[in-house]
Amino acid sequence: MSLNAGMTAEAAATDSDEQQVERARLGDRMAFEGLYRAHCGRVYGLCLRLTRDPAVAEDCTQETFISAWRNLARFEGRSAIGTWLHRIAVNVALGRARRGGLEVVPAPEEDDRDDTTRAVIDDDTPPIDVENAIASLPEGARHVLVLYGIYGYTHEEASDMLGIAVGTCKAQLHRARRLLRERLNA
Amino acid sequence: MNTERTTSGGGDGDHDAVLRAVAQLPQSIEPRRDLWPAIARGLDQPTSTRRTRFEVSWSFAAAAAVGCVALGALLSYSVLRQDATPAVPTDPSATASNLPTVQQANFGSYAALGPEYERARATLVIDLAERLDRLPPVTRLKVEKNLAEIQRAVTEINAALERAPGDTLLQELLMNAYQDELSLLAHLNQTTGALPART
Numbered sequence: 001m002s003l004n005a006g007m008t009a010e011a012a013a014t015d016s017d018e019q020q021v022e023r024a025r026l027g028d029r030m031a032f033e034g035l036y037r038a039h040c041g042r043v044y045g046l047c048l049r050l051t052r053d054p055a056v057a058e059d060c061t062q063e064t065f066i067s068a069w070r071n072l073a074r075f076e077g078r079s080a081i082g083t084w085l086h087r088i089a090v091n092v093a094l095g096r097a098r099r100g101g102l103e104v105v106p107a108p109e110e111d112d113r114d115d116t117t118r119a120v121i122d123d124d125t126p127p128i129d130v131e132n133a134i135a136s137l138p139e140g141a142r143h144v145l146v147l148y149g150i151y152g153y154t155h156e157e158a159s160d161m162l163g164i165a166v167g168t169c170k171a172q173l174h175r176a177r178r179l180l181r182e183r184l185n186a
Numbered sequence: 187m188n189t190e191r192t193t194s195g196g197g198d199g200d201h202d203a204v205l206r207a208v209a210q211l212p213q214s215i216e217p218r219r220d221l222w223p224a225i226a227r228g229l230d231q232p233t234s235t236r237r238t239r240f241e242v243s244w245s246f247a248a249a250a251a252v253g254c255v256a257l258g259a260l261l262s263y264s265v266l267r268q269d270a271t272p273a274v275p276t277d278p279s280a281t282a283s284n285l286p287t288v289q290q291a292n293f294g295s296y297a298a299l300g301p302e303y304e305r306a307r308a309t310l311v312i313d314l315a316e317r318l319d320r321l322p323p324v325t326r327l328k329v330e331k332n333l334a335e336i337q338r339a340v341t342e343i344n345a346a347l348e349r350a351p352g353d354t355l356l357q358e359l360l361m362n363a364y365q366d367e368l369s370l371l372a373h374l375n376q377t378t379g380a381l382p383a384r385t
Contacts, residue, residue, distance in 0.1 A: 029229065036222055041214030048215055062221050066228040130207050149208035181204050 017081045025072045032072075036065055039082055042151075043089050049146045050093040052135050060096065064089040086151065090143075090161045097139070133183045141176035144169050149176075310371035317378040329374060336367045 017038065023031035043064055047057035067088050068075075075084055134142060147158040148169075159169035318326050343360045 029226070032229075033222060033226075036225060040221060041216050044217045044221075045213055045215035054218060058217055058219070058221055061217060062225050062228060065221075065225045069225075069229050131211060134208065134211075145208060149205050150211050151213055152209075177202065177204050180208070184204065184207075 018077070021072070021075065021077070021081055024069070025075075032065075032069055035068075035081065039085050040065075042082060043085050046086055046089050046146065046151060047093050049134065049150065050090065050143060051096070056096065057093075060089060060092045063092045067092065083157075086153075087161055090147075094143075094162070130180075130184065133180055136183060137176055137179055140164075140168075141172045141179060144172040145176035145180070148173055306368060307371065310368065310375055314371070314374075317374060320378045329370070332370060333367065336363055336370070339363045340367075 017035065020031040020034045020038075024035060040061060044057055044061045047060040047064070048054060051057050051060060064085060068085055071088075075081070134145060137145065143162055144158055147153045147161060148155065153161070155166050155169045155173070159166045162169070164172075318329060321329065340360065340363045343356055343363060346356050
């Protein structure tokens with residue numbers, strides 16, 4: 001039962017992550033919903049880039065937050081809650097891939113592309129679809145590039161999340177950069 | 187929205203143009219729909235009930251796997267104390283008829299048991315009745331019981347796969363059950379190969 005039954009999720013969202021985590025640990029669902037509202041975009045974004053399938057990414061996001069709720073007692077607060085959620089999300093997404101639940105999803109058609117997925121290499125070059133170029137990368141290289149390049153994790157953190165050696169992580173990033181450069185310049 | 191970057195993405199000093207472009211991408215992407223209602227329902231769902239669908243299959247598969255390991259040890263032990271066990275005449279034809287035939291998987295032609303598997307199994311079941319007959323009665327009963335257990339797991343998982351052909355977990359369980367059976371048959375052949383035929 002919620003300990004703060006009268007509190008709205010919006011009000012909970014104004015609290016810090018630490019306060020919300022503490023209340024959620026005690027069973028406060030409003031606080032947990034606040035955490036969801038604050039972090040769902042980053043979790044979904046990561047899941048989408050790892051799985052390349054919006055429906056699967058939604059499933060992974062749901063599973064991530066359900067798993068987080070059940071394991072909140074194990075969250076020691078040594079990392080940010082966002083990082084902890086990302087670790088769970090990577091486990092969920094990779095677990096799905098290992099069970100064969102993921103299929104290669106073709107890159108979206110030109111009309112389906114969203115401007116928010118476009119980026120600019122530098123001021124002199126026209127916008128290019130970096131997001132789609134990343135989606136076309138081989139799995140290992142893509143996973144490392146997403147964690148390292150987009151979400152800013154170090155090689156040590158990314159390799160730990162992915163269950164690979166740091167050297168492998170660096171090699172995959174090198175490969176990803178090379179392939180990405182080729183594809184963007186093609 | 188938490189948009190912090192936990193660490194520097196270009197910690198190795200390789201912020202080239204490609205990585206700069208990648209780093210410009212938004213970390214946050216909003217899902218097409220609000221996922222909270224489904225998550226809230228999931229929070230209410232006890233962990234155990236979420237596994238109901240696989241409970242029976244898991245239990246059979248787990249029992250079969252554990253049985254295989256235990257039987258491996260038992261078979262080896264039986265060989266060592268073979269001399270001390272009195273011979274018991276049995277009816278080989280009865281044993282042979284007890285061994286079920288291979289059941290085809292029900293989840294699509296792409297995953298159906300291939301000819302290699304069937305050849306391997308056919309090789310292993312040659313003289314199976316005679317090989318079983320070389321075992322002490324207690325061991326033999328356990329082997330037969332375990333083979334039946336594996337077949338029951340295969341039957342049950344196959345039935346579940348008919349209802350959910352795309353379920354990868356069930357597919358994996360079925361393959362594991364087939365592999366358990368092959369392992370057991372191989373171990374039986376290897377172990378009883380060293381034993382003299384009972385008289």
